[in-house]
């Protein structure tokens with residue numbers, strides 16, 4: 001359903017070629033924002049833009065590999081000032097700690113943390129100058145619970161929640177709000193493939209006894225990005241079917 005609550009806002013969503021990021025991009029556009037969609041897979045990025053247009057919105061795709069710091073800086077330059085930044089791009093290759101490779105360790109932190117850090121560093125100053133803006137980091141309940149083969153991923157998401165709190169304090173006086181959404185098991189291709197057979201069992205173990213849909217996370221992100229959340233900053237909103245309550 002279209003609303004106008006984000007009319008005249010410009011948003012950038014990373015990792016919007018699929019899954020949660022795509023759903024966030026479409027919902028921000030439905031709420032009236034002009035949405036910049038990014039990721040490596042251009043065909044899928046263009047599909048997201050088409051979905052935005054079918055919903056009556058305006059979208060643009062900018063290709064970027066956020067594992068590459070030069071691409072992160074170019075992305076910020078190309079998109080320019082934004083009102084809303086959603087740091088969503090992420091990978092979750094699982095490994096036990098003894099088997100963790102250095103390459104994969106660095107990749108997780110480069111994509112899940114460093115990219116968001118330097119994108120925020122590049123885009124927050126204009127928000128501060130205009131005295132308004134909202135940043136939403138997509139972290140994970142994995143930041144709040146232990147899992148047997150997710151140590152690096154879990155640590156990367158805990159880092160994002162720590163950045164949410166730091167940035168809320170750093171930019172709050174300038175009216176810039178920063179929050180996390182921490183999803184539980186969400187039915188995206190990547191989650192279902194990575195978690196495999198355990199995905200359904202894990203999802204059923206939540207109090208709501210099911211996996212979440214990407215659109216349910218998008219609703220939480222759009223809320224935090226909108227003026228409805230005007231007094232909320234530094235918060236981690238879990239959208240996890242009650243998982244961390246158990």
Ligand SMILES: NC(=O)c1ccc[n+]([C@@H]2O[C@H](COP(=O)([O-])OP(=O)(O)OC[C@H]3O[C@@H](n4cnc5c(N)ncnc54)[C@H](OP(=O)(O)O)[C@@H]3O)[C@@H](O)[C@H]2O)c1
Pocket residue numbers: 014015016017018019020021038039040041042044064065066067068088089090091092111138139140141182183184185186187188189190191
């Ligand atoms: N699904 C879940 O159960 C769940 C739970 C908690 C948290 N999360 C978090 O939600 C976010 C989205 O995950 P998802 O489940 O929606 O998975 P997904 O469909 O695989 O989405 C991941 C997105 O990140 C982008 N990405 C990955 N590596 C990139 C790179 N090097 N450069 C640019 N973009 C890159 C991908 O785009 P390209 O491949 O086109 O580059 C894709 O659009 C992640 O941060 C994940 O940790 C997911």
